[in-house]
Amino acid sequence: MILKPFLREGVMSLPITFISTVSVDGIRNIAPWSCIMPILRPLDLICAASAHKRDTLRNIRDTGEFVINLPGIQLANKVIPTAKPIPPEADEFAFSGLDEKKSELIKAPGIAGCYAWMECKLVTLYEETHYVLIVGQVVRLEICDDVLTPDGTLDLSKAQPLMMTSLRKGMNFCTVHEINHFEPFSAMFEDGNDPLAKKYDC
Numbered sequence: 001m002i003l004k005p006f007l008r009e010g011v012m013s014l015p016i017t018f019i020s021t022v023s024v025d026g027i028r029n030i031a032p033w034s035c036i037m038p039i040l041r042p043l044d045l046i047c048a049a050s051a052h053k054r055d056t057l058r059n060i061r062d063t064g065e066f067v068i069n070l071p072g073i074q075l076a077n078k079v080i081p082t083a084k085p086i087p088p089e090a091d092e093f094a095f096s097g098l099d100e101k102k103s104e105l106i107k108a109p110g111i112a113g114c115y116a117w118m119e120c121k122l123v124t125l126y127e128e129t130h131y132v133l134i135v136g137q138v139v140r141l142e143i144c145d146d147v148l149t150p151d152g153t154l155d156l157s158k159a160q161p162l163m164m165t166s167l168r169k170g171m172n173f174c175t176v177h178e179i180n181h182f183e184p185f186s187a188m189f190e191d192g193n194d195p196l197a198k199k200y201d202c
């Protein structure tokens, strides 16, 4: 079967994140965001694709700051309230019943109840006719200790990252689970030596 554009999204699971920003007038904004990707390793730069008509984009353009919040499945019921096109003068934390988690390095607050928070500063905007690519630098990434295994990696059974696939007429919220198949990065190299190995001991 060949899939036409509006049926294609469902073949790829996407993360559901929330981007929180604040306007120059101090109005707090939240929007769910799925078209998001790290720019290579390590996770220093991140790219978010935006439509032009977004309060989020305007706030990022005006203030140069945003937080990418990573929710677990327990926040699935906050996706629609934060996706609604409410007026820019309305506080979306209050509207959606979410509490803020103060950021350390930027003014834009994060969202309490998420399991990780990326405080980002705008690096550049790639403006195209139908979209804008927002590139930010992750200046601070905090993760909740409760979702880490004793060796400091993400415990999927505890974090239960909120994801989605799309169906014909909507979004199918889901999460990811282990398949008990681990490969070290070194396995990608001919000689079995990962040139970045020393970087992981910090």
Ligand SMILES: Cc1cc2nc3c(=O)[nH]c(=O)nc-3n(C[C@H](O)[C@H](O)[C@H](O)COP(=O)(O)O)c2cc1C
Binding pocket: 016, 029, 030, 031, 032, 033, 034, 035, 036, 049, 050, 051, 053, 054, 055, 056, 057, 079, 080, 082, 083, 084, 085, 086, 164, 171
């Ligand atoms: C699950 C989900 C993911 C979304 N991902 C994006 C996205 O990646 N880029 C985008 O421009 N809009 C995305 N949207 C739409 C915005 O969240 C929505 O238009 C929102 O009202 C924008 O709010 P704002 O105007 O306060 O920025 C998404 C919506 C949902 C429900």
